[in-house]
Amino acid sequence: MKVFLTGGSGMVGRNVIEAARAAQHDMIAPGSRDLDLTDRAATFAAIAEIQPDIVIHAAGRVGGIQANIANPVGFLVDNLDMGMNVVLAARAANVPRVLNLGSSCMYPHAAPNPLKEELVLTGALEPTNEGYALAKVATSRLCDYVSRSEQGLSYKTLIPCNLYGLHDKFDPNVSHLVPAIIRKVHEAKQNGDGTVEIWGDGLARREFMFSGDLADVIWECVERFDDVPSLMNVGIGRDYTINEYYQAAAEVIGWSGEFVHDVTKPVGMKQKLVSNERLTSFGWTPETSLKDGLAKTYEHFLAVTKQQRV
DSSP states (O other): OEEEEEOTTSHHHHHHHHSGGGGGSEEEOOOTTTOOTTOHHHHHHHHHHHOOSEEEEOOOOOOOHHHHHHOHHHHHHHHHHHHHHHHHHHHHTTOSEEEEEOOGGGSBTTOOSSBOGGGTTSSOBOGGGHHHHHHHHHHHHHHHHHHHHSTTOEEEEEEEOEEEOTTOOOOTTTOOHHHHHHHHHHHHHHHTOSEEEEETTSOOEEOEEEHHHHHHHHHHHHHTGGGSOSEEEEOOSOOEEHHHHHHHHHHHHTOOOEEEEETTSOOOOSEEOBOOHHHHHHTOOOOOOHHHHHHHHHHHHHHHHHHHHO
16 A cells, blocks of 8 residues: 555554555655654645655654643644645545544543543543644544545544654653653663652652554554444553552663652642553454563663764
């Protein structure tokens, strides 16, 4: 198939490109420098010219709690513009299939765990990343509307749990939890520090999937598109406390200090675990354990850090 992938230079996009199954298809994956997806005219022109068999929309402006709190306007507007432009451009070009990537932050703040797909839009969102979540919800709904109103077009959304892995961002100003943990613990080891600070009490629970596993399920969905539900969670089926992520990273990195907690800092939702019922029925399960995923990610972090010093 001719596959048009947005976000080709991002973590998800690069893992999708590097997956073994990618070689079986004709891949077109411009990065943000090649195609500005917030530019409506440019996005429409690119998709009309390429005429792909399927669009995978993996592009987005992403960041952790600090970045979302600091710039809610950017996270709402940029992600909304990208989602609307890509989906409407695909519709205008009569692209038959779109696989849109949402986010587990689409779920209401107070929704019961595990989070089931039908709970989207049933309550208020988590305030710390509301702008990003609103953009993801709107794009998902647009995909659903197009599928229901346009004969021959099938546009579906995957809702991945939190992600980490190869090609992640380790800059503390924009990084998510796991890469931030890896950097903090690594620097503590390098500096000989005896303590590492954890925001909050560390008891909040999160579900993180290795990025290579997400790439695998994306290709599974591309190749078995008709079997994919219109909205489907993608998770590992269990969660861990923030403290457990720090402890696992310390074991992988080889740091044996102590953790201290700053309970004045924001921590977001107390738990965020997605239901895997639809994913299990689809017939896919992730393969990478937390320790193996952290080890691969830490190895990647060391390689990137060494390259930056050269």
